[in-house]
Amino acid sequence: MKFGRYDCAAVEMDAFLLDGGAMFGVVPKTLWEKKIPADLQNRIPMTARSLIIRGHNRTILVDAGIGDKLSAKLKKVFGMGKTPGSMDARLAALGLTAEDITDVVLTHLHFDHAGGCTAVQNNAIVPAFPHATYHIQKSQWELACHPSLRDRSGFIADDFMPLYAQKVLNIIDGPTDDLFEGICLMVTHGHTAGQQHPLIKGDGRSLFFCADLIPTAAHLPLTWHMGYDNLPLTLLEEKRQVLKRALSEDWILCFPHDPRVAAAFISGKVERAEIKETVSLKFEH
Ligand SMILES: [Zn+2]
Known part of the structure; x- marks a missing residue:
């Protein structure tokens, strides 16, 4: 789908399961299970969705999914038995290879967004996209390198330390619209410090990557947010500002974890806010 001179497509990197209670925080189960039913272990289906933005001689990947490095035990915990194919297969479905990726914008470094950044090759962990620069916010980088007790289980050093070792990181301090022409990087802190969100501006329509500010369409109601969020009141204010602009400027929102709704216009x-019209993000060319 075109936004100005960029062609954008969503990619489903991984299917997995997470505890429904953790995904909806203080929202009672009797309410959230009407939107996403849980299994016998209270887990709900999730996807790890990435975005590919092609244009201006760049092929930009936004988030890289869980990747293939998780232990068998963790794969079982996250119900990943049915995970489809490899990164190569996922990109091949869009006519791309790992070599084609020029940039990886990491919204944040939680393992379900950054795991696919690195891969095991010849017993070493190396960047999965050999020609890419990886972009991350400074405050997120610092948190991931020195996580708090509460954050520790969300970050896996093998997902991002090899990027530092190979000198392929670009550490950005704050929001910017200078990195890529026509793409603004917005920054929020409520879910985790320095989460960045690309806003791709086109003529008449724009696409916003919600990342974990609004992980699924079921999280559109302002007060419905995850138990994982570090600063809930900050998140509510940031989400309010994003929803306000999305409604007044008619943005398409892309949800990273919703297995059914990749993206949507919203109303209300x-x-x-609720879904006005779902959008399937596919390349036009
Ligand atoms: Zn996260």
């Missing part, structure tokens, strides 16, 4: 009030 800021406190209670």
Whole structure:
């Protein structure tokens, strides 16, 4: 789908399961299970969705999914038995190879967004996209390198330390619209410090990558957010600002973890926004 001179497509990197209670925080189960039913272990289906933005001589990957490095034990915990194919296969479906990726924008470094950044080759862990520069916010990088007790289980050093060792990181301090022409990088802190969100601006329509600010369409109501969020009140204010602009500027929102809804136009009030029209993000050319 075109946004200005960029052609954008969503890619499903991984299917996995997470505890429904953790995904909806203080929202009672009797409410959230009407939107996403849980299995016998209270887990709900999730996807790890990435975005590919092609244009201006660049092929930009936004987030890289879980990747293939998780132990068999963790794969079982996350119900990843049915995970489809390899990174190569996922990209091949779009006519791309790992060599084609010029940039990887990491919204943040939680393992379900950054795991696919690195891969095991000849017993070493190396960047999975050999020609890419990897872009991350400074405050997120610092948190990932020195996580708090609460954050520790979300970050896996093998996902990002090899990027530092290979000198392929670009550490950005704050929001910017200078990195790529026509793409603004917005920054939020409520889910985790320095989460960055690309806003791809086109003529008449724009695409916003929600990352974990709004992980699924079921998280559109303002007060429905994850138990994982570090600063809930900050998140609510950031989400309010994003929803306000999305409604007034008619943005398409891309949800990273919703197995059913990749992206959508929204309508309604800021406190209670809902899907107006779903959008399937596929390349036009
Ligand atoms: Zn996260």
